[in-house]
Amino acid sequence: MPDTQTDIQAVRTTILSWLQSRLDEEAMEWIKSTSDKLIDGAEDWVFYSSFSAVPRHTGKENLSLSTKEKAKAKELRTGWSPSHWSIDDLGRTLLTLSIAEEQKDVFFEKLEKTFISSDIGEGIALYQSLPLLPHPNDLTDRAAEGLRTNITSIFNAVAHRNPYPADYLDDDAWNQMVLKALFVETPLYPIQNIDSRANKKLAEMLVDYAHERWAADRDVSPELWRSVGPFADEKIVKNDLKKVLQNSSKLHQQAALLALSDSPVESAKQLVVQHSSKLDQMRQNNIDWDYIGKQFEQDSL
Amino acid sequence: MAEENMMFIDPHIHMISRTTDDYEAMRQAGIVAVIEPAFWLGQPRTNAGAMLDYFSTIVGWERFRAEQFGIVHYCTIGLNAKEANNEELAEKTMDLLPRYASKEGVVAIGEIGYDDMTDLEEKYFHQQLELAKKMDMLVLIHTPHRNKKQGTIRSMDLCEEHGLDPSKVIVDHNNEETVEDVLDRGYWTAFTIYPGTKMGNERMVDIVKKYGTERIFIDSAADWGRSDPLGVPKTAQLMLQRGISKEDVKKVCYQNALDAYKQSGAMKEEDWLDRPKIDQSQTYGGNSVLRGGLEPFIEKEEPSEDDIIIE
Ligand SMILES: [Zn+2]
Numbered sequence: 001m002p003d004t005q006t007d008i009q010a011v012r013t014t015i016l017s018w019l020q021s022r023l024d025e026e027a028m029e030w031i032k033s034t035s036d037k038l039i040d041g042a043e044d045w046v047f048y049s050s051f052s053a054v055p056r057h058t059g060k061e062n063l064s065l066s067t068k069e070k071a072k073a074k075e076l077r078t079g080w081s082p083s084h085w086s087i088d089d090l091g092r093t094l095l096t097l098s099i100a101e102e103q104k105d106v107f108f109e110k111l112e113k114t115f116i117s118s119d120i121g122e123g124i125a126l127y128q129s130l131p132l133l134p135h136p137n138d139l140t141d142r143a144a145e146g147l148r149t150n151i152t153s154i155f156n157a158v159a160h161r162n163p164y165p166a167d168y169l170d171d172d173a174w175n176q177m178v179l180k181a182l183f184v185e186t187p188l189y190p191i192q193n194i195d196s197r198a199n200k201k202l203a204e205m206l207v208d209y210a211h212e213r214w215a216a217d218r219d220v221s222p223e224l225w226r227s228v229g230p231f232a233d234e235k236i237v238k239n240d241l242k243k244v245l246q247n248s249s250k251l252h253q254q255a256a257l258l259a260l261s262d263s264p265v266e267s268a269k270q271l272v273v274q275h276s277s278k279l280d281q282m283r284q285n286n287i288d289w290d291y292i293g294k295q296f297e298q299d300s301l
Numbered sequence: 302m303a304e305e306n307m308m309f310i311d312p313h314i315h316m317i318s319r320t321t322d323d324y325e326a327m328r329q330a331g332i333v334a335v336i337e338p339a340f341w342l343g344q345p346r347t348n349a350g351a352m353l354d355y356f357s358t359i360v361g362w363e364r365f366r367a368e369q370f371g372i373v374h375y376c377t378i379g380l381n382a383k384e385a386n387n388e389e390l391a392e393k394t395m396d397l398l399p400r401y402a403s404k405e406g407v408v409a410i411g412e413i414g415y416d417d418m419t420d421l422e423e424k425y426f427h428q429q430l431e432l433a434k435k436m437d438m439l440v441l442i443h444t445p446h447r448n449k450k451q452g453t454i455r456s457m458d459l460c461e462e463h464g465l466d467p468s469k470v471i472v473d474h475n476n477e478e479t480v481e482d483v484l485d486r487g488y489w490t491a492f493t494i495y496p497g498t499k500m501g502n503e504r505m506v507d508i509v510k511k512y513g514t515e516r517i518f519i520d521s522a523a524d525w526g527r528s529d530p531l532g533v534p535k536t537a538q539l540m541l542q543r544g545i546s547k548e549d550v551k552k553v554c555y556q557n558a559l560d561a562y563k564q565s566g567a568m569k570e571e572d573w574l575d576r577p578k579i580d581q582s583q584t585y586g587g588n589s590v591l592r593g594g595l596e597p598f599i600e601k602e603e604p605s606e607d608d609i610i611i612e
């Protein structure tokens with residue numbers, strides 16, 4: 001597992017500066033003094049109640065980070081991408097990080113209690129903050145719990161634009177996450193490092209899932225083939241990708257071509273040669289997996 | 302129901318035990334917002350996990366369900382008097398309260414108070430008043446069915462002992478015997494229109510005629526018992542019929558409850574004046590209020606000005 005333990009103090013300082021430029025004086029004073037109190041070891045109820053009360057003070061506007069701020073985020077934690085966060089998410093993360101230096105068991109007890117009684121907004125903030133928290137190796141069960149929920153916005157808080165899963169989930173948990181994303185019809189392209197975490201077992205699971213859907217006369221997302229391509233053997237090429245290539249939707253055809261061009265087997269290479277002009281065109285128009293994911297998401301709205 | 306276009310708040314109703322038909326009827330009758338005080342469920346809880354799930358339901362699923370019918374849902378969080386007598390449950394519930402009391406839509410610590418007036422009830426009553434004080438929250442007091450007058454007075458004494466400002470405390474389930482003391486001491490004075498045991502609405506009309514409308518408001522406290530979720534709009538209609546002015550009816554059935562609870566910072570008129578359009582195709586955790594092939598109701602029109610204005 002990678003050593004991506006963040007410098008908590010540095011993240012807090014950065015969050016405070018982002019809040020400073022977005023909050024009025026009164027709200028800023030509240031969040032700053034609350035954070036200080038927590039760092040100094042305030043009573044338990046102060047954390048619980050202020051964590052819940054954050055939106056009352058900060059509002060819920062989108063953060064819309066500047067380019068510089070986005071770069072700073074990545075510098076503090078590889079893959080940290082809070083540009084879609086709202087201001088209360090940021091405030092809640094600050095408060096959580098303000099108790100993060102407590103003894104591990106004390107911190108974990110408070111964190112777990114907060115998770116268990118969280119409402120949706122709180123749950124989103126907590127799961128989004130996973131990559132910033134201390135002892136990240138011990139949070140995998142929590143992350144998996146977030147992925148088990150039926151609440152799509154909570155699922156997305158773990159799965160999307162979050163470096164935690166790719167860094168810390170084992171293959172089984174990772175594979176479940178990708179498959180579940182397809183089940184709950186949430187896109188795959190916002191999953192960080194989806195390509196580098198592709199694996200043979202996942203490819204097989206995805207193909208099985210496609211078969212199931214086809215048997216029920218239902219379509220599958222063209223994004224499904226993204227993690228299949230590199231592990232597409234002769235059988236998958238012949239039975240499945242060829243079939244997708246004949247799909248009436250252009251997006252599905254494009255997905256099949258991208259998957260085929262990732263496959264190491266001979267029959268795939270032949271198909272790629274046959275369709276080389278189409279692939280060239282796609283390259284010229286920047287039609288890659290992310291494009292396909294975004295387009296499919298838009299079409300399904 | 303009542304006058305066309307009047308808006309009502311039912312500031313005390315246990316929607317968790319009501320059906321979607323009730324929500325529909327309430328909306329049609331003009332109810333725009335409800336408050337669900339945490340209370341017991343008839344069947345006593347045997348462990349704090351049940352309490353945790355209950356709190357999560359009233360801040361979560363029930364809020365969503367109400368929204369699907371165009372009603373804004375708030376709640377209060379507290380350990381009720383009956384269950385305070387189960388000491389193990391009570392201890393663990395006290396531990397839960399700070400985790401719920403500041404959540405979105407939570408307007409007070411409540412409903413708390415006495416049932417049998419036991420030592421344990423008193424102990425947790427004290428502790429919850431102390432919590433409200435340090436969290437700077439409103440309090441909703443449930444006055445007991447038996448020995449009501451004494452219980453009510455003692456409840457107020459306790460609040461004052463903890464330094465709570467009476468204007469931040471709502472005393473509910475009042476009757477002719479308690480109204481004067483509660484009003485005199487400066488508390489919000491709520492009445493429950495509940496068939497048989499509490500107040501019929503004819504008695505309520507007389508109370509408003511006698512005591513006026515300052516700091517008085519009404520609720521249905523409808524729950525899992527034989528009760529009426531239209532208690533507020535029905536009483537409003539009766540008041541109008543019996544010659545109480547529309548302005549006074551508005552105070553007792555809408556404005557006073559709003560004025561009391563908006564002090565929490567968690568409830569404001571815009572919440573329903575600018576509420577999102579009803580869209581029953583939405584789900585909460587994959588669950589929908591619709592069943593088997595029902596067409597979702599999706600509200601299209603902007604509410605007309607007439608819907609909003611209360612003359
Ligand atoms: Zn009640």
